[in-house]
Amino acid sequence: MKLILAILSNEDSSTASRALTEKKFQVTKLNTTGGFLRAGNTTLMIGCEDEDVQEAIELIKESSRKRSELIPSSAGYDMGRYMSFPIEVQVGGATIFVLDVEQFLKI
Amino acid sequence: MKLILAILSNEDSSTASRALTEKKFQVTKLNTTGGFLRAGNTTLMIGCEDEDVQEAIELIKESSRKRSELIPSSAGYDMGRYMSFPIEVQVGGATIFVLDVEQFLKI
Amino acid sequence: MKLILAILSNEDSSTASRALTEKKFQVTKLNTTGGFLRAGNTTLMIGCEDEDVQEAIELIKESSRKRSELIPSSAGYDMGRYMSFPIEVQVGGATIFVLDVEQFLKI
Ligand code: NI
Ligand code: NI
Ligand code: NI
Known part of the structure; x- marks a missing residue:
């Protein structure tokens, strides 16, 4: 038995949580x-059999792929008008720890 | 030294927490x-000596025994009147992980 | 790779968090x-290389040194007047668990 601790952005953690629960x-x-990911993050705790660790990690990876997103945050003054420029930010990514479980009980 | 992680319903976690603290x-x-238990749950984290793990688990078990409770939630329309039927739900249960602690410090 | 779990008072955890992040x-x-420390506490989770565990523990120790603080809470009635006496309380302290990490991934 293993315990997986995965730190993800709040957004990705919902996706990962759904994908994991479906399986x-x-x-x-x-x-x-x-911490690891500056803004709001969530730590998922997943207990699973040793042979299922890899599948869980794959599902977390797919849910938290690093990607760029355009957000409308930068603004400038140009030719007498204010203009808003979307800027590209990197989102996604995960930090995963796998710990060994000595004893596991479901009562 | 071991670290016990126990996931319980909010209600049972208070009972377990009190019982554990008393000991x-x-x-x-x-x-x-x-997660493990759909609705509001709590994870208790208990650090203890190897020889005390079993006692802690027993206290958690006693505090989270699976049991039925009647809740007044189902409603039906019968003979021209609305009627409310209590339904039986299963509550309780716990998921427990015991991890080995390599180093423990209380400063 | 190790996972450090450190339980500190809320106040000390901010100091520790800053000190750790700087390093x-x-x-x-x-x-x-x-739990461990009655009032509001925080658990810091730090993943680090085996050779950095001691440095992390030192930083946590320095941030949570046990110390006395005077708080103006005790009041008494003396010579016809109410008087407030500062009382000394012990603050600080930390409980630290170091766990071994079997697998670590940063994606
Ligand atoms: Ni195992
Ligand atoms: Ni031990
Ligand atoms: Ni290691």
Whole structure:
């Protein structure tokens, strides 16, 4: 038995949580802040059999792929008018720890 | 030294937390959502000596026994009147992970 | 790779978090309540290389040194007047668990 701790952005953690639950993984969300990924992040806690660790990691990877998103945040003054320029930000990514579980009980 | 992570319903976690604290176990509550037990759940984190793990597990078990409760939620329309039927739901249960601790410090 | 879980008072956890981040440690804060340190506490989760564990522990120690603080809470009635006496309380302290990490991924 292993315990997977995965730190993801809030947005990606919902996607990952859904994908994992669909494949019958049992997921617990820990409310976390700061740290690995600056803004709002979530730590997913997944207990699973040793042979299922790789599948869980794949599902987390797919849910948190690094990608660019355009956000409308930069603004400038040009030719007498204010203009807004979308800027590209990197989102996604995950930090994953796999721990060994000595004893596991479901009661 | 071991670290016990126990996921319980919010209600049972308070009972377990009290029972554990009375027996001098040191308990930390992590605010968690979803997962193992659908509705509001809590993860208790308990650090203890190897020889005390079994006692802690027993206390958690006693606090989270699976049991039925009647809740007044189902409603039907019968003979011209609305009627409310209590329904039986299963509550309780816990998911417990015991991890080995390599180094423990209390400063 | 190791995973350090450190339970500190909310106040000290901010100091520790800053100190750790400055030294390039990656810190995630878990919102926790009760337990080891009665009042509001925080659990810091730090993943780091085996050879950096000691440095992380030192930074946590320095941020949570046990110390006395005077708080103006005790009041008494003396010579016909109410008087407030500052009382000394012990603050600080930390509980630290170091766990072994079987697999670590940053994606
Ligand atoms: Ni195993
Ligand atoms: Ni031990
Ligand atoms: Ni290692």
